[in-house]
Each structure stands twice: as structure tokens, then as C-alpha cells.
Amino acid sequence: MKIEIAGQNAFIVYFADQTSAAISARIQAAVANILATMGDSIIDLVPSYASLLVIFDLDRSDHFAIRKQLGAALTDLDNIDSSAGELVTLPVYYGVESGPDLEGIAERAGLSIEQVIEIHQQQEYRVYAIGFAPGFAYLGEVDERIAAPRLATPRQKVPRGAVAIADRQTAVYPAVSPGGWNLIGLCPTRMFDPDRTPSMPVKVGDRIRFEGISRDEFLAQGGEL
Amino acid sequence: MSGFIVQQPGLLSLLLDRGRYGAHNLGLTTGGPLDFVAFDWANRLLGNDANATCLEVGFGGLSLDAEIDSSFVITGAEAPCKLNGDAIPQWQTLDIQAGDRLEIGFATKGTRAYLAVRGGFDIAPSFGSTATVVREKIGGLHGDKLQAGDRLPCSGGRIGDKRRLAVADRPDYGEFARLRVVPGYQQAVFGPTQQWRFFNSDYRLTERCDRMGFRLEGETVHSNMVGMLSEGICHGAVQIPADGQPIVLMNDRQTIGGYPKIGSVIPLDTSRLAQLSPGSSVRFEAISIEQAHNIHCLEQARFQRCSLQAC
Numbered sequence: 001m002k003i004e005i006a007g008q009n010a011f012i013v014y015f016a017d018q019t020s021a022a023i024s025a026r027i028q029a030a031v032a033n034i035l036a037t038m039g040d041s042i043i044d045l046v047p048s049y050a051s052l053l054v055i056f057d058l059d060r061s062d063h064f065a066i067r068k069q070l071g072a073a074l075t076d077l078d079n080i081d082s083s084a085g086e087l088v089t090l091p092v093y094y095g096v097e098s099g100p101d102l103e104g105i106a107e108r109a110g111l112s113i114e115q116v117i118e119i120h121q122q123q124e125y126r127v128y129a130i131g132f133a134p135g136f137a138y139l140g141e142v143d144e145r146i147a148a149p150r151l152a153t154p155r156q157k158v159p160r161g162a163v164a165i166a167d168r169q170t171a172v173y174p175a176v177s178p179g180g181w182n183l184i185g186l187c188p189t190r191m192f193d194p195d196r197t198p199s200m201p202v203k204v205g206d207r208i209r210f211e212g213i214s215r216d217e218f219l220a221q222g223g224e225l
Numbered sequence: 226m227s228g229f230i231v232q233q234p235g236l237l238s239l240l241l242d243r244g245r246y247g248a249h250n251l252g253l254t255t256g257g258p259l260d261f262v263a264f265d266w267a268n269r270l271l272g273n274d275a276n277a278t279c280l281e282v283g284f285g286g287l288s289l290d291a292e293i294d295s296s297f298v299i300t301g302a303e304a305p306c307k308l309n310g311d312a313i314p315q316w317q318t319l320d321i322q323a324g325d326r327l328e329i330g331f332a333t334k335g336t337r338a339y340l341a342v343r344g345g346f347d348i349a350p351s352f353g354s355t356a357t358v359v360r361e362k363i364g365g366l367h368g369d370k371l372q373a374g375d376r377l378p379c380s381g382g383r384i385g386d387k388r389r390l391a392v393a394d395r396p397d398y399g400e401f402a403r404l405r406v407v408p409g410y411q412q413a414v415f416g417p418t419q420q421w422r423f424f425n426s427d428y429r430l431t432e433r434c435d436r437m438g439f440r441l442e443g444e445t446v447h448s449n450m451v452g453m454l455s456e457g458i459c460h461g462a463v464q465i466p467a468d469g470q471p472i473v474l475m476n477d478r479q480t481i482g483g484y485p486k487i488g489s490v491i492p493l494d495t496s497r498l499a500q501l502s503p504g505s506s507v508r509f510e511a512i513s514i515e516q517a518h519n520i521h522c523l524e525q526a527r528f529q530r531c532s533l534q535a536c
Contacts (some may be wrong), residue, residue, distance in 0.1 A: 007460065018454075044249040132478060133360075134251055
């Protein structure tokens with residue numbers, strides 16, 4: 001583990017060079033420790049694949065005090081169960097109508113479309129990071145057989161709820177936005193709703209499963225085509 | 226609630242407080258004033274809460290009609306400001322009456338002016354802040370920049386003692402700024418020659434400067450980074466992608482990203498950077514964390530102890 005300066009009021013803690021469920025669990029343990037022991041001086045925590053950005057309040061503390069407290073908060077991270085994290089199931093209407101890149105992925109992988117859909121649902125994913133846009137959760141890791149590089153030309157408009165793959169990551173677009181990921185289906189669950197509490201159905205560290213639903217079920221659950 | 230009616234919204238006028246903190250876990254960025262210094266002075270001159278909601282007037286072109294009586298102040302970028310057609314000074318508290326028209330013309334020096342009213346604008350916070358972030362459609366009145374016809378609610382009221390900030394105490398918005406950087410993040414992947422070049426060359430602001438980031442051009446700087454995992458990005462971080470041209474990440478930046486960063490510009494200097502226009506130049510200067518700390522404390526003391534002139 002390495003603690004580096006990020007800025008005048010921020011540190012970044014690097015836990016490893018690569019990500020894994022175990023690393024993600026250690027980062028979650030660090031988040032819990034930091035909030036419990038130094039919560040008053042912390043402004044924001046940004047956990048990601050193998051790192052944690054710690055932003056503190058310069059009016060309440062300083063670089064040197066925080067550095068010391070961080071050292072203490074980053075011990076005892078191993079007694080956490082890497083299968084911890086809430087299990088959240090997200091429904092997906094998979095298909096050529098809702099997932100325009102399914103055919104491309106199947107072709108590249110030498111699989112049928114049905115197999116691609118099946119493989120996407122077999123995996124249990126972990127929320128490694130939230131960012132890019134409000135409610136955008138990076139989920140890993142996608143089975144290598146259906147991993148697909150980003151599109152050479154990103155789409156101007158990806159619909160809200162689009163379920164997508166980029167390399168070994170998958171995600172659900174929380175809002176209409178431009179995007180270069182491969183689209184394989186649509187999820188009727190709102191990934192970010194500012195008017196609801198909590199505003200997101202998932203948080204970093206949660207475990208995610210995707211469950212195929214029919215077109216009718218998708219529409220009945222509020223999905224839009 | 227009455228307040229001010231927007232006649233002309235200007236190019237990029239945003240309602241904002243000091244920013245949205247504690248919501249990065251949802252992927253929400255900070256937002257808030259690009260120039261913290263001018264924003265803080267605006268609220269201080271009116272005796273407002275330090276986090277009171279103001280209007281950041283990007284590039285100018287704003288015209289408002291008052292429905293209430295209030296004291297107000299305009300700080301930040303120099304722009305021709307008018308009350309009912311008559312020129313009025315900036316950095317000085319003034320009164321406006323119901324029926325008056327207030328105009329902030331196009332900025333002539335600097336790019337962001339700040340309009341504060343007594344007690345601040347009365348905006349319901351979302352995720353703990355009123356800061357408008359257009360990219361996220363959050364904050365302000367409707368998650369967007371001002372539109373003609375918007376009503377900016379505030380209760381107004383006059384302050385008895387009119388005050389101004391002495392000219393000598395006002396920031397200078399000249400066309401060159403030094404940007405002090407606390408080295409950090411992936412600093413180690415930039416070799417000594419690359420770092421020397423970065424800290425000893427002038428960089429120019431390109432046209433691609435916005436609330437997310439300011440893209441600069443000049444001597445290219447390369448790292449020996451081969452692929453990195455996305456990680457949290459703090460305010461002021463200087464990201465250097467494969468083209469070797471630095472980008473200073475500002476208030477509306479994405480909260481995570483996967484390009485190497487050499488360190489972060491201190492907020493006092495991002496405030497200065499934010500007032501520069503394309504074509505202006507900057508030079509980066511490495512400072513230690515101790516120096517950054519001193520600068521922060523001294524600046525805070527200066528702000529708090531600086532006496533305002535009666536007028």
C-alpha cells in the first residue's frame with residue numbers, strides 16, 4: 001500500500017496495481033475505518049478499482065494530521081469478507097432491439113447472441129467505482145469471452161438504462177449521454193434519481209447480478225423503447 | 226417568492242454556492258465558483274454567509290430586473306456594469322430598488338464576474354448544494370444555466386454601511402498567471418527532463434477551456450505510464466494524456482479518470498487561471514506541501530483581516 005499526495009487537501013491511497021474482489025473489499029474496509037475515525041475532517045472519499053482518494057477539510061485539519069490519522073485508519077483491513085457487499089439484482093431486457101451491439105460481440109466471440117446474453121448473466125459483478133456521470137457504476141469483471149473494446153466512434157446518444165460492455169467492465173447508463181461502450185440490452189431500473197432516497201440502487205462494494213426479462217416485463221417495469 | 230427577473234441570461238450565468246461536497250460517492254462533481262476568491266469577496270462585502278448562493282456570470286451579457294429592494298455587489302471580471310443605464314462600480318456594495326434594471330456587460334478583463342445580493346439567492350439545495358452543474362442537470366433553478374424569464378428568488382434587504390474593497394486588495398486579472406502545483410499522483414512516471422520542461426515552459430490556454438477543465442498547449446511532456454486504472458481526481462489536478470499537453474481539471478471535472486497526473490494546482494491559483502482567456506499564458510511552479518499550507522493559512526488570514534473601506 002502506498003499513500004501519495006493528490007493535492008493541497010487530498011491524498012490518494014494505492015492498494016495494489018491490479019483490481020480484484022479482495023482489493024475492493026480492503027478499500028471498503030478502509031472507507032469504513034476512515035469515516036469512523038476521522039469523519040469530521042473528511043469532505044469526500046472516492047474509491048476506485050485499486051485506489052482511494054481522500055479529500056479533507058483544510059479548515060478543520062491539515063496535511064500532516066491527516067497523514068498520521070490515515071496511517072492508523074489503514075491498518076486491520078484484512079478481516080473483511082470479500083464476499084461482503086449487498087447483492088442487487090438488475091433486470092435486463094436483452095435483445096437485438098435493445099442491444100444493437102449484441103450481434104457484433106457474438107460475431108467477434110464466435111458465439112451465438114443467446115450465449116452472449118447467457119454469459120453476461122452468469123457472472124456476479126462488483127461495483128468497483130462510481131463516476132463519469134452521476135450514478136454511473138463501473139462493474140467488473142466481464143467474462144473474457146464477451147469482453148469487447150470500446151466503439152471506434154462513440155455514439156452521440158446512448159439511451160438511459162442501456163446495459164453496456166467495455167473491455168472487462170459492464171455498466172448501466174444512468175441517463176441519456178454520449179458513449180462508446182457496446183450496448184447489449186436495457187435495464188428499467190433507474191440508476192440515478194435525484195428525487196429519490198437513496199438516489200442510487202447500488203453503491204461501491206455491492207455485488208450485482210443481471211437477470212433477463214422479456215420485452216413486456218421491461219415495459220411493465222417502466223422501461224421505455 | 227419575488228427577486229430578480231432575467232431579461233437577458235448572458236452566455237453562461239450560473240447560480241452557485243461554494244460547491245457540492247460529500248457527493249462524489251454518487252458520481253456527482255463539485256461545481257461551485259471557478260474563482261473562489263472573487264466569490265468569497267462578494268459574500269464578505271455584503272456580510273453574507275460564506276456559502277450564500279451567488280450568480281457566476283461567465284463572460285457577461287446579463288440583464289436583470291429587480292422586483293425587490295436589495296443591496297448587491299459585483300466582483301470578479303471587469304465588465305461594464307450599469308444600473309438603469311448608469312455606470313456603476315464593482316467591488317462595492319450598492320442598492321437596487323424594485324423596478325430597477327441591472328446589467329453586467331461583456332467582460333473586458335477576466336472572464337467570470339460574481340453577483341451577490343444581500344442574504345444570497347434563495348435556492349433549494351440538491352445533494353447539499355445549490356451549485357449548478359449543467360453536465361449533470363443538477364443545482365440552480367432547473368439544473369441549467371440561466372434562461373430569459375427565470376425568476377431568481379431572494380428576500381433582499383439593505384445593508385446600512387456601504388463598503389468596498391480597496392483597489393490594492395483586488396485580484397489582478399492580467400494575461401499571465403503562475404500556477405503553483407503540489408506535485409503528487411503519478412509524478413514519478415514523469416522523468417526529470419520531462420518535469421524540468423513542464424515547470425520551465427510557458428503554456429498557452431487553448432479555446433478548449435470550460436468548467437470541466439482548461440486545456441493548455443506548449444512543450445509536450447511525456448510519461449512512461451503504460452495503462453493505468455481509473456482513480457479519483459481532485460480539484461486542480463493536472464492531467465497529461467498521451468499527446469503531452471496538460472489539462473488542469475476544474476470544478477465540473479469527472480470525479481474519476483485514467484490519465485496520469487503530475488500534481489495539483491492550489492485553489493488560489495485555479496481561481497486565477499479561471500479568469501484567463503484563450504491565448505493567455507501560464508507557467509507551472511512546483512511547491513512543497515509545506516509551502517502550500519503556508520499559502521493557504523496566509524491567504525485565509527489576509528481575507529479575514531483585510532479591512533473594507535467605508536463609502
